[in-house]
Amino acid sequence: MDSAIKEILSGFADWRRWAWLGLYDVKLQNRRSFVGTWWSVLSNAIFVFGVGYLFSYLMDRPIEVFLPHIGAGYIVWQFILGNVSQAGTVFVSYQKIILEALLPINTLILRGLVTSAIQLAMSAWLIAAVLVYTQVLPGPFVYLALAGVVLNLAVLHGAMLFIAIVSARFRDFRHLVDAGMRLVFFLTPIIWMPNPADETRSMLMAFNPFYYMVEVIRAPIVQPTVQMDLYAIVLGMAVFTNLAGLVAFLFARRRLVYWL
Amino acid sequence: MDHAVKIAARDLTVDFRVPAGAIESHSEDGANARFQQVGNRTVLRALDRLSFEIMPGERVGIWGPNGSGKTTLLRALRGVYSPSDGELVVEGKTQSFLNLTFGLNEDATGWENILLRGVLMGERPGSIRAKMPKIAEFSELGEFLNMPLRSYSAGMRMRLALSVAMELPSDILLMDEWLSVGDASFRQKAAARMREAVEASKILIIASHNRKLIEGLCTRILTLDQGRIVSDQAVSGETKPANTKHRVKAGARRVKNKSS
Numbered sequence: 001m002d003s004a005i006k007e008i009l010s011g012f013a014d015w016r017r018w019a020w021l022g023l024y025d026v027k028l029q030n031r032r033s034f035v036g037t038w039w040s041v042l043s044n045a046i047f048v049f050g051v052g053y054l055f056s057y058l059m060d061r062p063i064e065v066f067l068p069h070i071g072a073g074y075i076v077w078q079f080i081l082g083n084v085s086q087a088g089t090v091f092v093s094y095q096k097i098i099l100e101a102l103l104p105i106n107t108l109i110l111r112g113l114v115t116s117a118i119q120l121a122m123s124a125w126l127i128a129a130v131l132v133y134t135q136v137l138p139g140p141f142v143y144l145a146l147a148g149v150v151l152n153l154a155v156l157h158g159a160m161l162f163i164a165i166v167s168a169r170f171r172d173f174r175h176l177v178d179a180g181m182r183l184v185f186f187l188t189p190i191i192w193m194p195n196p197a198d199e200t201r202s203m204l205m206a207f208n209p210f211y212y213m214v215e216v217i218r219a220p221i222v223q224p225t226v227q228m229d230l231y232a233i234v235l236g237m238a239v240f241t242n243l244a245g246l247v248a249f250l251f252a253r254r255r256l257v258y259w260l
Numbered sequence: 261m262d263h264a265v266k267i268a269a270r271d272l273t274v275d276f277r278v279p280a281g282a283i284e285s286h287s288e289d290g291a292n293a294r295f296q297q298v299g300n301r302t303v304l305r306a307l308d309r310l311s312f313e314i315m316p317g318e319r320v321g322i323w324g325p326n327g328s329g330k331t332t333l334l335r336a337l338r339g340v341y342s343p344s345d346g347e348l349v350v351e352g353k354t355q356s357f358l359n360l361t362f363g364l365n366e367d368a369t370g371w372e373n374i375l376l377r378g379v380l381m382g383e384r385p386g387s388i389r390a391k392m393p394k395i396a397e398f399s400e401l402g403e404f405l406n407m408p409l410r411s412y413s414a415g416m417r418m419r420l421a422l423s424v425a426m427e428l429p430s431d432i433l434l435m436d437e438w439l440s441v442g443d444a445s446f447r448q449k450a451a452a453r454m455r456e457a458v459e460a461s462k463i464l465i466i467a468s469h470n471r472k473l474i475e476g477l478c479t480r481i482l483t484l485d486q487g488r489i490v491s492d493q494a495v496s497g498e499t500k501p502a503n504t505k506h507r508v509k510a511g512a513r514r515v516k517n518k519s520s
Contacts, residue, residue, distance in 0.1 A: 031368070
């Protein structure tokens with residue numbers, strides 16, 4: 001138990017390695033393409049504006065309300081989705097590294113988190129563009145979105161560790177996760193808006209952890225007030241996922257290399 | 261180097277679990293004898309009760325046919341696989357060169373790949389940058405270092421990866437096979453460099469089917485067959501009898517591996 005926790009902590013402490021590797025991955029991505037790393041931002045922009053206009057019409061919502069909602073929501077969703085689905089293949093695709101380099105277990109996960117955090121930061125320009133386009137001012141506590149990002153990273157660290165370990169042992173697991181995430185996208189208020197009068201909608205949100213992960217970043221951008229309970233819930237989720245990741249790691253520690 | 265460098269294995273055994281039902285029969289002939297019944301599990305006995313000691317200054321060649329356990333032994337020495345039975349003590353910092361391609365990026369240049377590989381092997385980006393001129397010189401790749409890895413031949417990749425491995429600090433250098441990909445002149449140069457590096461206080465362990473190559477480079481040859489040591493001889497000619505004691509005793513599982 002002790003040595004497992006030590007390994008995870010030493011993974012964090014080795015920040016120069018994962019921060020550098022994550023940064024370098026961004027640099028090397030899409031090296032041969034002209035738009036390069038900005039493709040992820042551009043494709044988000046196409047989705048946000050296209051689906052934003054379509055659903056604002058279908059659901060009869062004013063564009064200046066709906067576009068910031070789907071813009072911030074979709075970008076955060078892509079950030080979460082990218083990490084969750086990457087977790088399913090991380091140990092398998094970096095098998096050669098794991099069978100030689102003796103990295104702490106979470107180094108490769110932190111590397112992925114760095115890469116996706118940089119992409120999220122790049123997409124922040126898209127959120128700004130949406131707000132300028134719709135002439136909506138961000139909420140007065142917009143800086144709290146950063147705290148939401150940090151909380152999301154904490155939740156994802158544990159969740160990814162868990163998913164990565166289970167997927168290394170059971171190769172079906174990641175397909176299940178991918179299928180689940182596709183459904184969750186529609187269950188989370190991203191292309192639809194919350195409506196306090198609608199009980200079903202409120203239920204869908206209350207029991208959906210992804211709603212809280214999205215909202216803790218989105219709310220400060222599009223809303224004028226601070227919702228403290230959001231932070232408490234997401235913090236609780238971070239504790240829960242990291243405990244789950246740790247338990248999986250305790251079990252998998254000696255076995256992982258034999259599963260690859 | 262004032263700390264102890266030493267490798268000691270006593271009845272070192274590494275088993276891989278085999279899924280129930282994958283093995284049709286347990287017979288004693290040929291490769292089939294590697295599949296054994298331990299308790300109610302079927303295992304592939306990759307390393308079968310190896311006992312040996314390696315002292316500083318030794319350059320040990322591991323020689324044997326395909327599937328004899330060479331790479332598994334290197335991985336066990338590296339600390340990737342822990343002993344299923346018996347005891348292995350590795351004192352000193354290990355560095356390995358087991359997989360030619362791990363960590364390398366096809367679209368990145370030679371320079372960038374030196375950095376990537378070095379950082380994955382535990383170096384700080386700054387310190388690997390400082391070593392880059394030496395690495396580049398040793399590799400003799402010249403202007404190719406500005407080209408993406410895609411344009412490299414197998415031998416050139418080997419030069420790149422090996423040149424990085426040579427510059428990383430280690431007490432025990434573990435190498436698999438790859439030297440044989442290089443051309444004769446580079447092979448000689450690398451061999452000379454390894455002899456010099458190992459000189460007094462270090463250990464070099466290299467696995468190969470190429471008997472000539474390891475005879476030229478090593479002071480001692482361990483011959484493996486079917487996961488067992490069948491001979492342990494000094495290259496000068498004298499043969500020590502192989503350790504063939506068949507003790508089956510649950511030993512301590514201890515790997516003291518100080519490598520990062």
